[in-house]
Amino acid sequence: MKVSILSALMVFILCGAGAAEQVYISPFLYTDWEGKRISVEQSAEDLIMKELHRQDFNGAFEFQKTGGNSSGEIYDSSDAGELCRILGIKKLIYGSVKKSAEGWYCELKLYDHESKKDVRVFVNSDTIRDFDRMTKKAADDIALCIKQKYGSSSDNGDKKFSLAFDIPFCLYWWTPLDAAWNKSVAGIFGLDVGAETRLPWKGSSIKQRELYYSVRGSLSWLYGKGRGDSYPLDINLISVKVPFFINVSLDEKSAVAVGAGPMFEFGMLSIEEKYESGRRMLYRNYPAVASMIEYSYLVSQRFKLKGCSEVDIYTVKEPYATVRFGLGGVWVAR
Numbered sequence: 001m002k003v004s005i006l007s008a009l010m011v012f013i014l015c016g017a018g019a020a021e022q023v024y025i026s027p028f029l030y031t032d033w034e035g036k037r038i039s040v041e042q043s044a045e046d047l048i049m050k051e052l053h054r055q056d057f058n059g060a061f062e063f064q065k066t067g068g069n070s071s072g073e074i075y076d077s078s079d080a081g082e083l084c085r086i087l088g089i090k091k092l093i094y095g096s097v098k099k100s101a102e103g104w105y106c107e108l109k110l111y112d113h114e115s116k117k118d119v120r121v122f123v124n125s126d127t128i129r130d131f132d133r134m135t136k137k138a139a140d141d142i143a144l145c146i147k148q149k150y151g152s153s154s155d156n157g158d159k160k161f162s163l164a165f166d167i168p169f170c171l172y173w174w175t176p177l178d179a180a181w182n183k184s185v186a187g188i189f190g191l192d193v194g195a196e197t198r199l200p201w202k203g204s205s206i207k208q209r210e211l212y213y214s215v216r217g218s219l220s221w222l223y224g225k226g227r228g229d230s231y232p233l234d235i236n237l238i239s240v241k242v243p244f245f246i247n248v249s250l251d252e253k254s255a256v257a258v259g260a261g262p263m264f265e266f267g268m269l270s271i272e273e274k275y276e277s278g279r280r281m282l283y284r285n286y287p288a289v290a291s292m293i294e295y296s297y298l299v300s301q302r303f304k305l306k307g308c309s310e311v312d313i314y315t316v317k318e319p320y321a322t323v324r325f326g327l328g329g330v331w332v333a334r
Contacts (some may be wrong), residue, residue: 002187020062023146024047026080026087027066028108029073029096032253033210044097044106044135049129050141061146066092080111088116093142095122098210101253101298103127104119104134110145120145125212127164127198127332137200165195170308170328174222184230188237192308192326194218196245210249216259217242232272232279239265241290253298263312265289288314296330 019096025045030038046064052063068089074080074094084092095108109118122141126134174188196216217240222236243261250256269282290312296304308326313319 004208019128020057020059021091022089022135023061023063023093024066024320025063026074026083026092026094028094029075031098031329033098033100033249038099040131043137044131047132047135048093048139050144051136052143055139055143057143057147060150077109077111077116080109080118081113081116084111084113099128100210100249100251102249102255103210103212104131106134106138108138108142110142114174116215119149125210130164165197165333167193167331167333168196168216168218168306168328169330170306170326172220172222172308172310172324172326174224174322174324179258183254184226184233185224186227187225188222188235190220190222190237191219192220192328196330212247214245214247214257216245225272234270236268237265238267239263239288241292243292245292255296257296258292259294260289260291263288265312265314282326286314286316288312302332304332306330 025048028044032038045323049063049065061099066083066089073096073189074083074092080092080094084090089114092113093108094111094112095106098105098107103126106123108122110120110122111117112119122138122145124134124138124141126137170192172190172192174190195218196214199213199215201213220237220239220241222235222237222239222324224233224237226233241260241261241263245257247255247257265284265286265288267284267286269284270279271282272279290310292308292310294306296306298304306328308324309322309330310326311321312324313321
């Protein structure tokens with residue numbers, strides 16, 4: 001009787017232990033943006049599996065690699081289906097990791113052999129220094145997908161995204177696009193300094209070019225001098241703006257950013273009018289919309305050169321616009 005009870009318990013335990021469904025991870029394909037094979041210090045597969053093992057799947061899923069001897073890189077769902085058929089597995093994670101001089105781009109897929117298709121695509125990107133952070137985000141996305149799609153457990157909401165800020169700056173030559181201003185002002189120059197961070201949104205690509213999003217907060221100071229044939233005047237402008245950017249990597253070192261956002265400007269005008277002694281101080285507060293196009297070139301891992309152009313449209317009773325052109329850089333503080 002004791003032997004029968006013990007045997008039943010062993011069968012129950014073994015069945016319970018074997019109840020977890022196996023999800024396999026195949027070797028990823030590692031290349032640069034030109035498609036050339038590269039090597040990495042630690043594989044994304046190992047880092048992702050390590051993070052997945054920390055997740056709570058309520059005992060419903062376990063993760064393991066297919067192994068180097070059993071499979072090579074998987075290029076598409078046809079390869080994934082063939083591997084699943086050969087190894088007799090139901091779910092497979094496969095994909096590719098690409099490297100540029102600025103960062104990493106990861107595109108992974110979850111293949112379900114029962115439905116014979118990729119059921120989810122996971123796209124993540126991060127800076128060149130944050131390979132681990134990118135793989136952790138990919139693992140979090142995979143875990144959340146499996147929990148929601150297959151109902152293993154609820155998401156615990158522990159996902160975190162650590163912000164890291166670049167420091168962009170630019171020296172501007174500011175030109176008014178208003179007839180009255182052009183008659184009175186010789187030109188305005190100044191400095192713009194800000195802090196910019198990537199948004200924790202899934203990246204994507206356009207024709208093999210990495211696309212990612214960022215937001216910036218910046219402070220500008222501009223100084224203008226009146227024309228010699230006009231009234232003596234001095235202008236000081238201080239503005240704050242918060243633009244949102246779409247960034248596209250052209251190659252490993254160069255990128256283009258297009259952005260727009262709200263701006264608020266405080267201006268001080270000192271003018272000596274004709275037939276009047278002394279100077280008058282005039283003040284103004286103007287809301288505006290700032291739009292920018294920037295080109296950057298990576299000189300080193302910590303610094304980029306940058307060309308800047310900006311058009312500001314002032315939303316006042318009689319709207320007008322200004323344009324700026326400048327040169328600057330970005331201190332990559334991450």
